[in-house]
Amino acid sequence: MSAQPLKVLYVSTEVEPYAKTGGLADVAGSLPRALASAGMDIAIVMPSYKFIAEGTYVTDFPVPIQNRMETAIIRQSSIKATSDPNDSVEVPVFFIDNHHYFYRDNIYGYADDGDRWGFFSRALLELIKHIDFYPDVLHFNDWQAGPAAAMLKEEYQNKEGYKSIASVLTVHNLKYQGIFGRPMLDFLGLSDSLFDPEKMEFYGQINFLKGGIVYADLVNTVSPTYAEEIKTEAYGEQLDGLLRKREAHLFGILNGINTDQYNPGTDPYLSHHFSAEYVEGKKQVKADLQKELGLPVNNAPLLGLVSRLVDQKGLDLIGHIAHDILQKGAQLVVVGEGDPFYENMFRQFEQDYPEQVRAFIGFNKSLAQRVYGASDFFLMPSRYEPCGLGQMIAFRYGSIPIVRATGGLADTVFDYDQDAEKGNGFVFHNYEAAELLDAVNRSLRLYENKQDWNKLVRHVMTLDFSWERSAKDYMAFYRRALQKVGRQ
Incomplete structure (x- = not known):
């Protein structure tokens, strides 16, 4: 045998x-x-x-x-x-x-x-x-x-x-x-x-x-x-x-994940290519996406969400804290479809914050790839998540996950504030909007420290989640x- x-x-x-x-x-x-x-x-x-x-x-x-x-x-x-x-x-x-x-x-x-x-x-x-x-x-x-x-x-x-x-x-x-x-x-x-x-x-x-x-x-x-x-x-x-x-x-x-398909060094959907050794290209990808979507081209922290818009994904928590995040000047780009309640919720945020939010309702593979490539943070505050591929793809593209510790998210994302050497994201545990907001606030504070921020981005891009x-x-x-x- x-x-x-x-x-x-x-x-x-x-x-x-x-x-x-x-x-x-x-x-x-x-x-x-x-x-x-x-x-x-x-x-x-x-x-x-x-x-x-x-x-x-x-x-x-x-x-x-x-x-x-x-x-x-x-x-x-x-x-x-x-x-x-x-x-x-x-x-x-x-x-x-x-x-x-x-x-x-x-x-x-x-x-x-x-x-x-x-x-x-x-x-x-x-x-x-x-x-x-x-x-x-x-x-x-x-x-x-x-x-x-x-x-x-x-x-x-x-x-x-x-x-x-x-x-x-x-x-x-x-x-x-x-x-x-x-x-x-x-x-x-x-x-x-x-x-x-x-x-x-x-x-x-x-x-x-x-x-x-x-x-x-x-x-x-x-x-x-x-x-x-x-x-x-x-x-x-x-x-x-x-x-x-x-x-x-x-x-x-x-x-x-398929590391050939999700590769910022060769991804045909990105305007520029980049890697852990050359992260400068990511800044240009971000600027190009901001321009494409009609957002101000600046260094505001960009939060990405590529997801089925369903209750499992913790979207109600995002709904509770979105105003707090956006009032800090952050930008939010959403790609997904699903429950009409959540589709309309993100459309409303776009109307309320036309200079900061873009909601693409539907699925567009090329846009999704560009959001991974351009975003500084990737939101996954799930109620439950059997494995999750989004956080692994985000790592590959140097986007730092903000997640709830459940399922595969708990197995792959470790809180930076708990261990700066091994940490690769920002984690909260209880399914509460206040805890998600705390995780986002902590991530935004790190974003202001460019030396430590760039070190973390390079670190997550070296992680191995290949098949x-x-x-x-x-x-x-x-x-x-x-x-x-x-x-x-």
């Missing part, structure tokens, strides 16, 4: 660059590449949506769903493991196509989402024998693949080729669980015996994520602190009891899963 590369089939509903709604796509587009570079035999499987044109036909086969057959059409593409033109390593990507379920304008948000991901779960298990890729480990992501973990254990591991496959499930955000009525069990082709509080039943319904947590050999979240938090009632989303029961098989592995680091943890995680099923 040890002489052969580990074979992994990585399952995700969204993968950068093919389909993206959030951080899952970034992870699914980066982690397999890092694992392939480390010598792993890994392939990705995802749905083929209306807007995906890539892929060469491989095969098709019937998938049994309830009392009928649906056809899965398989196409294949690949993504290069690195941006190095001399590196020939690629990660195969298998697309599961079905016109009825996936020929849609969006990835999620349909009344038949349970049927769609139920079909996907069974189709991906059927796929294995049709492409002759029997993995050592099946890596499922989030609730959409939860039924596949149950199907593997209840049905497929009685079949030749599937018996020794280990399974792992990554929970990216416990809040999203996939809850449907009891008839969903029939659609999935699973036994009524799974309608049990110890299995997939959840307050009279069927819970896809719960099924994944129950049946996967190992479960992980995307940061060590979040793995601990979700075992508590406050963060457990009514699954904390199950997670405490499975705590011996629950781990936290911190995400990474190469996380990939080593995932390789050990897979080995542990194989041990659990008696393969090592």
Whole structure:
């Protein structure tokens, strides 16, 4: 076993660059590449949506769903493991196509989402024998693949080729669980015996994520602190009891970022490039963004916010303190969309402070990159944050995070005022506006001390949050899963 590369089939509903709604796509587009570079035999499987044109036909086969057959059409593409033109390593990507379920304008948000991901779960298990890729480990992501973990254990591991496959499930955000009525069990082709509080039943319904947590050999979240938090009632989303029961098989592995994509030394969206050795270019990026957005071009501290505008992100705290910050002369640039309440809140701040605030409602990748590059501070005062990629990207671009100590933020951002040598941001603990304001005020005081400020900016730009680091943890995680099923 040890002489052969580990074979992994990585399952995700969204993968950068093919389909993206959030951080899952970034992870699914980066982690397999890092694992392939480390010598792993890994392939990705995802749905083929209306807007995906890539892929060469491989095969098709019937998938049994309830009392009928649906056809899965398989196409294949690949993504290069690195941006190095001399590196020939690629990660195969298998697309599961079905016109009825996936020929849609969006990835999620349909009344038949349970049927769609139920079909996907069974189709991906059927796929294995049709492409002759029997993995050592099946890596499922989030609730959409939860039924596949149950199907593997209840049905497929009685079949030749599937018996020794280990399974792992990554929970990216416990809040999203996939809850449907009891008839969903029939659609999935699973036994009524799974309608049990110890299995997939959840307050009279069927819970896809719960099924994944129950049946996967190992479960992980995307940061060590979040793995601990979700075992508590406050963060457990009514699954904390199950997670405490499975705590011996629950781990936290911190995400990474694509350091080729997020590189201020080469970023095509920046007007000037810069690095830890040459930070002067960052000042020009800031001035150019101020000019682009019609803000006064000056040395006022610039606070950036690139985020989904939802309650999780601590935006109500920003609403409470924005006037205090802006009255000190700071500038604020927001890029994001989400809850209309918060969209309107930031629009109102822009009207009230036209010389200091710009709110771009929507998502604009190039503008987001420029905000990372131009901002002096990056706001992430989250209620909870499973991992967070924003703070890692901010580090890369020399923008100092101001965060609440929760989830992955607690694992990556350490308060400068507590330890000037190891500190890399400004941290508050209790979910209170006064504590956020204190953290912002402390950061603004440091900003006035240019010598110490520039030293901190250079320091954070040298931090390593690449996927190469996380990939080593995932390789050990897979080995542990194989041990659990008696393969090592």
